[in-house]
Amino acid sequence: MxxxxxxxxxxxxxxxxxxxxxxxxxxxxxxxxxxxxxxxxxxxxxxxxxxxxxxxxxxxxxxxxxxxxxxxxxxxxxxxxxxxxxxxxxxxxxxxxxxxxxxxGSAAPEVPGAAEFTHQVSTLEEARRLWSALHATPSSAVVTVVGAGPTGIETAAELAERGRSVTLVCGAELGPYLHARGRRSVARRLAALGVTVLAGPGTEATAVTRDAVRLRDGRELPSAVTVWTAGFGxxxxxxxxxxxxxxxxxxxxxxxxxxxxxxxxxxxxxxxxxxxxxxxxxxxxxxxxxxxxxxxxxxxxxxxxxxxxxxxxxxxxxxxxxxxxxxxxxxxxxxxxxxxxxxxxxxxxxxxxxxxxxxxxxxxxxxxxxxxxxxxxxxxxxxxxxxxx
Ligand SMILES: Cc1cc2nc3c(=O)[nH]c(=O)nc-3n(C[C@H](O)[C@H](O)[C@H](O)COP(=O)(O)OP(=O)(O)OC[C@H]3O[C@@H](n4cnc5c(N)ncnc54)[C@H](O)[C@@H]3O)c2cc1C
Known part of the structure; x- marks a missing residue:
């Protein structure tokens, strides 16, 4: 030594x-x-x-x-x-x-069904699994991204630009960190990419199943692939x-x-x-x-x-x-x-x-x-x- x-x-x-x-x-x-x-x-x-x-x-x-x-x-x-x-x-x-x-890494989602039926993008393995899941799913099928912080926004935009039909579930506000002016600009870009943005009270995901995401306001969104980006652990x-x-x-x-x-x-x-x-x-x-x-x-x-x-x-x-x-x-x-x-x-x-x-x-x-x-x-x-x- x-x-x-x-x-x-x-x-x-x-x-x-x-x-x-x-x-x-x-x-x-x-x-x-x-x-x-x-x-x-x-x-x-x-x-x-x-x-x-x-x-x-x-x-x-x-x-x-x-x-x-x-x-x-x-x-x-x-x-x-x-x-x-x-x-x-x-x-x-x-x-x-x-x-x-x-x-x-990803925070363990506490919402019922989220652990079993959602994908994440926090680690290399998760990102690769999501890629495989997307490739096994018709490109017209709805992809739901839960969480509208930077990771959720980036994922939703990236997938929409690749021709995916994307819904972004914000839970509350789109891009909470952003200034109102910046948020409007992001919302415009997401709209141009065809992303459906669900923001405001009642849009928190409360349950996830194999093919749907349920919101607090009672809406049930069909979802072939669900991506969970709400929080890091x-x-x-x-x-x-x-x-x-x-x-x-x-x-x-x-x-x-x-x-x-x-x-x-x-x-x-x-x-x-x-x-x-x-x-x-x-x-x-x-x-x-x-x-x-x-x-x-x-x-x-x-x-x-x-x-x-x-x-x-x-x-x-x-x-x-x-x-x-x-x-x-x-x-x-x-x-x-x-x-x-x-x-x-x-x-x-x-x-x-x-x-x-x-x-x-x-x-x-x-x-x-x-x-x-x-x-x-x-x-x-x-x-x-x-x-x-
Ligand atoms: C999709 C995505 C986009 C992002 N975009 C941005 C962005 O634009 N700007 C930004 O500032 N941040 C961004 N982030 C966040 C950023 O990636 C993290 O904050 C950053 O990686 C933290 O760096 P770190 O070195 O602390 O940890 P990490 O980069 O997570 O590295 C930690 C390393 O430790 C290893 N490790 C863990 N446990 C052990 C163990 N027990 N023994 C040995 N090794 C271990 C891990 O395998 C890993 O290699 C993004 C994150 C994601 C998921």
Whole structure:
């Protein structure tokens, strides 16, 4: 064994890969990334994977630094006291520092019938299953998408643009995050694609059967394929390992992203809850959180005080098929403002974001320490206000 410091990153999504790459700044750090698959899943393209308009799998060799050891396995337990993790394959692995970046997946739907009769698009396997289900169904059959957040809107638009007959069940409002002006623009695009949008009181799905979706107002919508996009959940690994979590199951940390239970464990991405006030679950937050988590560990190794988390959100970007999109700007409190870029330019911006994310990871792999978005100061004001509230 060398005198090097061993850092284990659990989860090879946006946050985990960013963190692992950044940790290679130091030659005396051995970085191990544990992830169930041997390829990176570019989740923000999963609706395209399901519709057959894009590929969400990226080879790790294209985004991961050469110095990172990739272990294809699943962590089943973290032993904080013993500084080790148990693997599904049966082995264990010790660490000096651990970065917890297990991300998110679909929330278990509680509506009767939803677990049995709906598809989801949160993981690669789910997206591939939805693609197969769509291919086994006549193209004229109705597809119902439940949930009108960004994932639901993107999925509905992508499928409608491919000629599917789509109903979007909003439950309440279409795109709750959007400014009214942006929402109108999205509604126009969905109408042009032929999507039936059911929004407002009474449109909450209350039951799902093999071939229908029932709404609270009593309507029963025929549905050959139903896609459930209402909400994300997180893996229960932290809770199962006896670590403190928020109510959803994200690892509870301080503002340096350090676990409130153990200085050797740092969290990033969708599975982190800094001060119990997690930022919006997004790739947009996962990348800077990954960089911050790595910096916290590097500071500890250097015996320096780690800096605090500082999230900057400026927008939400939603694709509306391949030909249109919306880039909805937000203020420093992550509240949508009147300004948005829609249509073809919106689609181009969204595509720039999707390709840019992979490029940023690759850049950090080749020049660790180059990523700087988490060092902007604007987000700090918002965190201070949130904590004071
Ligand atoms: C269809 C779709 C579209 C989206 N579009 C956008 C968008 O446009 N913009 C945006 O900002 N966000 C978007 N998101 C959300 C975004 O994908 C997530 O917020 C983001 O993936 C979170 O990154 P992460 O690194 O925290 O986790 P993930 O990307 O989920 O990665 C976590 C990794 O950890 C692995 N893992 C889990 N458990 C274990 C374990 N026990 N042991 C080892 N490894 C484990 C997982 O397999 C996975 O590889 C979209 C999501 C979906 C589903």
């Amino acid at each position: 060398s005198g090097n410091t061993n850092v284990t990153v659990v989860g090879g999504g946006y946050a985990g890969v960013m963190a692992a790459n950044r940790l290679t700044r130091r030659d005396d750090v051995n970085v191990t990334l544990i992830n169930p698959r041997t390829a990176f899943v570019h989740r923000i393209r999963l609706h395209q994977q399901a519709a057959g308009t894009g590929e969400a799998v990226v080879e790790y060799r294209d985004v991961l630094a050469e110095g990172v050891r990739l272990v294809a396995d699943t962590v089943t337990r973290i032993d904080a006291a013993g500084r080790g993790v148990s693997l599904a394959s049966g082995g264990t692995l010790g660490y000096d520092h651990l970065i917890y970046a297990v991300g998110s 997180v893996p229960d690994l932290a809770a199962r390992s006896g670590l403190s979590t928020d109510a959803v199951g994200r690892l509870l940390t301080d503002e340096t992203l350090t676990s409130v239970d153990d200085e050797r464990i740092v969290a990033a991405g969708d599975s982190a809850a800094p001060s119990g006030l997690p930022p919006r679950m997004s790739c947009q937050a996962a990348m800077p959180l990954g960089a911050r988590a790595a910096d916290t560990v590097l500071s500890r190794i250097a015996d320096e005080p780690p800096a605090t988390f500082n999230q900057v959100f400026g927008a939400q970007c939603i694709s509306l098929g391949r030909d249109a999109g919306i880039f909805q700007f937000a203020d420093k409190y992550d509240v949508a403002v009147w300004l948005s870029i829609a249509g073809g330019p919106g689609a181009k911006l969204k595509e720039l974001v999707c390709t840019g994310v992979v490029k940023q990871l690759a850049k950090e792999a080749h020049r660790p320490g180059g990523y700087r978005l988490h060092l902007l100061t604007r987000g700090d004001t918002r965190r201070r206000l949130l904590r004071a509230a």
